[in-house]
Amino acid sequence: EINNSVKMSSEVFSYESLVHAVSGAVGSVTAMTVFFPLDTARLRLQVDENRKAKSTPAILAEIVKEEGFLAPYRGWFPVICSLCCSNFVYFYCFHSLKASWLKGKQSVPSTDLIIGIAAGVVNVLVTTPLWVVNTRLKLQGSKFRNADIQPTNYSGILDAFLQIIRDESVGALWNGTFPSLLLVLNPAIQFMIYEGLKRQLKRGGPRELSSFEVFIIGAVAKAVATTVTYPLQTIQSILRFGQFKDATDASKLLSSLRTIKCLLVNRVRKYGILGLFKGLEAKLLQTVLTAALMFILYEKIASCTFRVMGLKWGKKSKHK
Template sequence: MASEVFSYESLVHAVAGAMGSVTAMTVFFPLDTARLRLQVDENRKAKSTPAILADIVREEGLLAPYRGWFPVICSLCCSNFVYFYCYHCLKASLLKGRQSTSSTDLITGIAAGVVNVLVTTPLWVVNTRLKLQGSKFHNADIRPTNYSGILDAFAQIIRGEGVGALWNGTFPSLLLVLNPAIQFMIYETLKRWLRREVPRELSSLEVFVIGAIAKAVSTTVTYPLQTIQSILRFGQCGTPTEKSKLLSSLRTIKSLLVNRARKHGMLGIFKGLEAKLLQTVLTAALMFLLYEKIVSLTFRVMGLGNSHLRKR
């Protein structure tokens, strides 16, 4: 087990995943800004993604779509490093040289996701606050914040809301480990199908397309919970009063979903999905493309050629 946990191959996958995700998110960051604004600001009228971005630029300035880029990139880098490292360590431990299956990919993805959520949720809470700070909201009930940076945001949240506030949205986040788990299961399954006759490197177009398909399916299935996760991380939904944290979390999620559906109809819980799909599908497709190229190049430089393909 120790050899898999501290293997060089796991480190290569983790670094490649982090580098690919950071680059892809930077390219498509404005699309994520539009998605988050639609999820959190209930009174903002749902429009097409270009229209939302045009409104944000007109109201808040040209650089507004990139507000909060640095904390998001820091969080994403740490999160994907942890996820890819855990995913490949666990997968190597389970398979021990055998061919992977869809069920193995799903189980490994869920386990890696749980570790990732517990370790990196505080970073995502802080970056959500920083990304929305200074925004012009259409909902007058939202309280403005004044953080000078990542460390100041941590300090203010702990001082004003308690340490537990750094893990706001953890329960829906744990449910949302299904998102990357489903994504990786579909991605790896499609990859095995395309390489069913002989191990080979997939073309850039093949990687891009199957990465987009995998993310589109996983995002659509889990989107309502992603909306609740964003609202909870923003910290504007009130403090639960029940003694049982699990029961409190379940009731909070149910309440937020029901209230949103009552205000905006059933489609209200999917508000911002178009922006999310546009952003996340393109980002995931580009991320997988860069990830595969970095891994392939690294193993080729190490002199392993295509031998690593048989382990996947």
Template structure:
């Protein structure tokens, strides 16, 4: 139990949260472009920079940063939960031995499930706030009018019921494989590099963080597209498909997308997503590693986890 409540897990959680917030703020406009490409199917611009230029021209210079605060607060909570759970479980299970790729994957998966169940309502609200006031090309989208995070929670519960806050939970649970795959590759690559050298440079951490995220994102992207559409929840879906997030609905949305745009429709916005997540993950891991190392040094603690 001590390892779950340990100071070390807290340091990892805070460093992970700070790392993700820093990285997300730097690359936030890329996420705005990705979300528009996924949700607004009638948009003619296909490339990231064209979509961003269009958004700035039509909606103002700060439009790519719309919804920054709810996203950052959700991300902060989400990564805190993820890193805390990941490091606590790892400490409990590994208990001073060397970790293995299989253990990293299992621990990453469990941490992801805990994270999804606790933080999905925050992500549903911030997807809506990020798209509020956007000029959509798709007439099927019902506009929203929320004053902020609390008002969005209130309106969604009042108009759509409390379960709407967990819209997209099913694909999110499937998407738990994304961070699990990412952490598995990250920890694995890190172990391989550490065999060859004593210490990893900033560039090493940046590159392995980028490679791990690129693999995880490409493997799970079609589900991310469905997740964005479900979280947004403002498309006029078939009445029999109102149970957002069920397996049938996920398959229905995947099928619709392939029928209308071909197999590449599942990868619409991937370029923006890869640019944003790969750079964000790489920068996040870099800040995370530096912060944990610095904190442990200052506190005179040895980095107790053996990787």
């Protein structure tokens, strides 16, 4: 009987994790599609150094005028594929690690942070090649202010993979992995704040949060996480774009650290400390709105799925 209950709880946990993973993936893909042009504006500001940072609507208007009406949605498909895989992996790891670690006990912020970091590391190592490819596809055909940027010619996701491996080696698919690993702090901080605020709001007793509450705590969590980690995100975009060349005589880790330091110092030297936050307005607008909408959809999809399955679960857990 003990064996049965262990088996049953592990089934429930893996099923629960799957529901969370699918809900997170669907929620994030929908939210990203709605606010995708804001991400296009942010990426241009980060990578194209000579583009002046104006207001986000002005940059989008400029892109539409120069490159056509659909330009803000350039690279949508690879981004959505990457995001779907990325969030599925992240939510699945986060909830299955949490379930096996806590075994039904109440979570605390430090646990959420550690689990968030672990889930983030798995996610980065698995999905970085997808993000490298989609950064390239998203910027392909853009009119850059910086004349040194080399144009690329990829016909799609697979072609981009093959060309990068052929011309730059397999390792290039993991460009920007080191800042990405540092950036696992972003979703980890976001989830820690989100779960913490959720626990605070539910203090009065178990209840389902309203969409407005989920929107607000999702937005606050993402705004804090994004601002704290933004300079590293800029460096990550530049490295993924693959235009930055540096001597790699030392070990990979040392040269990664040196590259990050070099890019950060150059940026500060050229544009001052605020240069590290170039495009932050577009990024905050996009990520805060996207995260808030993603969390609402994620909570709704997950709770609906659990409600549909809930009757069976309720009976099972009572017998146990």
